[in-house]
Amino acid sequence: MAFLPEYQKQNTATPKDTTRAKRLHAALLAKGHARTGWSESKWANQFRLLRKDIGSGAANRIRKVMNWFEENMDKKYCPLVRSADSFRHKFTQIESVMKRDERDNPTVELTPEALDLSRQIQNENSWPLKSRAMVPVVVQISLNNIRSFLRKVAKYRNKLRKQKFDCERLTREAFVEKVLAQFAGGVNAFVTSWMENANRRILGWEGWSGKLLPWAFSEDHNSFDMMMGTLSQEYCGSLIHWIELKEAVSGKSN
DSSP, X not given: OOOXXXXXXXXXXXXHHHHHHHHHHHHHHHHTOOOSOOOHHHHHHHHHHHHHHHOTTHHHHHHHHHHHHHHHTTSTTSXXXXXXXHHHHTHXXXXXXXXXXXXXXXXXXXXXXXXXXXXXXXXXXXXXXXXXXXXXXXXXXXXXXXXXXXXXXXXXXXHXXXXXXXXXXXXXXXXXXXXXXXXXXXXXXHHHHHHHHHHHHHXXXXXXXXXXXXXXXXXXXXXXXXXXXXXXXXXXXXXXXXXXXXXXXXXXXX
């Protein structure tokens, strides 16, 4: 068996490149987007060059972008591609559009809990500009994010309890308990209150875009940041304890 020198291997399309080329060509043909003059070797070589362009993590990024592109190439916001060459040169543009689309239209598995809570929130509030349909998604994201935040806060509290017992540790632990007390009524009650507050803000906002997703709870949401900052100010006269906790749950602290 003959073995290719390393430099030739790096400049030769792999079977995976060829598979990707065939897949892209088939997808473009199905939508009537393919340019005439198909050449398997030339298209495969474009994927080889794309891997070289990307470098580390190329396989995962190409797979993810191709999956999204196949489903969305007909959308008006998707960059036009007619060949492997244009796919390669527009790859970062397509990836950027994909990320924006995933952010604006997240795929979320709705649980029975979220659906029940959403119906209650929908029925008790008026949701303008067709935002009512997005309530279940925002509720589910909020439930997920709150539970993730509480797990990280509990982990931080356990870490504090292993530290030297002194006044500084006690004040930090006490602030953590104050943060957790905000959720003492349960996650569902917090989400209900959160959504009602969002609803009040939306109803009084003439220039609102109609997008409800930015109102989903997250630990770095401006409204929550202000809430916890106020709690910290009332507790110790400064933001220091909230800043420390925020850095700890985000992984930025040592």
